Amino acid sequence: MNKKSGTSKDTADKLVRGIKRKTRKHYSAEEKIRVVLAGLRGEESIAALCRREGIAESLYYSWSKEFLEAGKARLAGDTARQATAPEVKELRSESAALKEVVADLTLENRLLKKSMIGNGGDDE
Incomplete structure (x- = not known):
């Protein structure tokens, strides 16, 4: 009996993960930039900004790092683009x-x- 309940739990977990993946919000570059600039302005804490935007703080910090690295590369003269x-x-x-x-x-x-x-x- 335990095997059946464990198997159905695994199946349910996979189903939930699949639904979460498919319904995950995808942010455009403009949205990411808006959020990062709001964080850089410092008008509110990063935690409050992330709560308001519905994102994890780790996601904000990864966007911020990408944003700053892209700016650094651009200023260094690396103008190659895809x-x-x-x-x-x-x-x-x-x-x-x-x-x-x-x-x-x-x-x-x-x-x-x-x-x-x-x-x-x-x-x-």
Whole structure:
């Protein structure tokens, strides 16, 4: 009997964890920045801010650390950024088009060389 109740408890725990994962709030970059800046202003304690926003203090501190590190990297001159999906798609299509042009020009170049060699041999 204990095995059955333990198994159903495990199943229930997994179900609850799955529901929590799927209903977890995802914060946009703007929301994270707003919260971090509110904390940096110091108008209220971090604990009070986190309670008001419904986040854990550890989450606030991780956002704060990321925010400050990104600012530090930007000020240090590291301006590299990740490409967005549309930019990647556009660059791939441009690359494919350029490869086609190179292939066409290479083929045309070879044909011209063959015709020059063929004509040169006939003239002599």
